[in-house]
Amino acid sequence: xxxxxxxxxxxxxxxxxxxxxxxxxxxxxxxxxxxxxxxxxxxxxxxxxxxxxxxxxxxxxxxxxxxxxxxxxxxxxxxxxxxxxxxxxxxxxxxxxxxxxxxxxxxxxxxxxxxxxxxxxxxxxxxxxxxxxxxxxxxxxxxxxxxxxxxxxxxxxxxxxxxxxxxxxxxxxxxxxxxxxxxxxxxxxxxxxxxxxxxxxxxxxxxxxxxxxxxxxxxxxxxxxxxxxxxxxxxxxxxxxxxxxxxxxxxxxxxxxxxxxxxxxxxxxxxxxxxxxxxxxxxxxxxxxxxxxxxxxxxxxxxxx
Numbered sequence: 049x050x051x052x053x054x055x056x057x058x059x060x061x062x063x064x065x066x067x068x069x070x071x072x073x074x075x076x077x078x079x080x081x082x083x084x085x086x087x088x089x090x091x092x093x094x095x096x097x098x099x100x101x102x103x104x105x106x107x108x109x110x111x112x113x114x115x116x117x118x119x120x121x122x123x124x125x126x127x128x129x130x131x132x133x134x135x136x137x138x139x140x141x142x143x144x145x146x147x148x149x150x151x152x153x154x155x156x157x158x159x160x161x162x163x164x165x166x167x168x169x170x171x172x173x174x175x176x177x178x179x180x181x182x183x184x185x186x187x188x189x190x191x192x193x194x195x196x197x198x199x200x201x202x203x204x205x206x207x208x209x210x211x212x213x214x215x216x217x218x219x220x221x222x223x224x225x226x227x228x229x230x231x232x233x234x235x236x237x238x239x240x241x242x243x244x245x246x247x248x249x250x251x252x253x254x255x256x257x258x259x260x261x262x263x264x265x266x267x268x269x270x271x272x273x274x275x276x277x278x279x280x281x282x283x284x285x286x287x288x289x290x291x292x293x294x295x296x297x298x299x300x301x302x303x304x305x306x307x308x309x310x311x312x313x314x315x316x317x318x319x320x321x322x323x324x325x326x327x328x329x330x331x332x333x334x335x336x337x338x339x340x341x342x343x344x345x346x347x348x349x350x351x352x353x
Contacts, residue, residue: 080156080303080310081129090125090134092118093141093155097253100278100334101161101179101299110138110159113334114301117178117318118159120326121301124317143228143252147171150304157314158302161272163230173305175314177298180345183231184273185290186280188261195221199268200292222247224257224266231270234295254279261287270294274335298345315351322350 084090094102094110105111115138122136141149141158149155150172163181164174185199198218225232227250235248249266251257258279260266269276276289301318303311321327327346331338 079307081307081313083153083156084125084134085129085131088131088133088135089137090122090157091137091139091155092122092157092159093139093146093149094118094159095143095146096140097143097255098160098272098275099254099282100274102159104140110140113330114159114161114178116330116333117321118157118301120321121157121314121317124313124320128313128316143226146228147302150302153304156303156310160301161274161299162302163297164300165230168302169305171305172302173307173311174300174302175311176318176351177300177345177349178318179274179299180342181272181274181297181299182293183234183270183295183297184276184293186258186261186269186271186276186287187267187290188264189286189288191267191288195267196290200290218242218244219246221267222249222265224249224251224260224269226251226254226257226271229271230295230297231272235270238294258283258287272297272299277335298349316353319351319353322346 092110094112094115096102096104096110098112098114100112101114102110102112119136122134126132126134139149139155141155146158146160146162147168150158158172161179161181162168162174164177168174187196187199223235223246225235225248232250238244239246239248249260251260254269254271254275257266257269257271261269262283273289273293280287280289301314303314321330328338328343331342
């Protein structure tokens with residue numbers, strides 16, 4: 049009998065522990081603010097391969113421009129909710145499943161730099177813009193002048209002979225693009241419009257795309273210009289970002305769709321950073337001194353109280 053009682057007690061302990069583990073892992077239903085109040089933590093997802101917006105530093109911690117902005121949002125949450133002991137939990141997310149993590153309540157905020165599109169707005173909501181982004185092209189320094197001219201749009205584009213020869217040049221190239229980015233959709237559309245049949249190698253990170261260029265497996269990597277510029281800065285010689293923006297795509301932070309209270313908290317925190325001038329230091333740390341167009345971008349996207 050004592051042995052049976054001991055087994056019964058052990059079973060109860062194991063069952064209770066399993067319940068506690070499950071409850072801690074499962075997302076709490078309701079809006080983000082309700083989850084934050086109930087769990088005592090703000091869970092922020094971030095991409096670890098989107099430097100300088102978000103990445104893991106040498107110590108394994110979340111770092112980058114967007115991470116700094118999200119820390120300001122966390123500070124705003126502590127003040128607004130009168131919760132100074134609020135714990136901030138940083139969770140790396142995959143590029144292909146980052147929006148699903150928001151929809152499932154696994155994270156409260158996606159801290160990176162995602163282009164706002166109508167298709168994505170059907171899945172998640174977005175903050176006010178945080179950066180004036182756009183798609184650019186990264187090539188090797190020894191890329192032919194002819195290919196550079198075509199990619200940068202130089203030449204007599206209105207003449208049929210030029211367009212035909214340019215198209216033929218692109219047909220024989222290999223392109224790379226990061227899966228799940230707007231650059232992937234844009235490239236597919238442009239190739240269809242120009243009737244270009246070329247090899248496109250999707251990669252799961254910018255790092256892999258850059259490596260394909262270095263290894264001469266690809267001729268061009270298309271992606272967010274700021275990330276490409278940072279790759280060149282860290283790599284040194286051998287790579288160059290072409291002086292052309294193919295698109296203009298303001299970037300923003302993603303959050304759960306339909307959660308207006310949390311969205312208001314996020315936008316208030318960002319507007320406060322823009323209005324105070326703190327954004328200048330955060331921008332400089334990640335991208336260098338902001339020019340007048342960048343400062344104008346932040347002034348235009350600041351919401352008044």
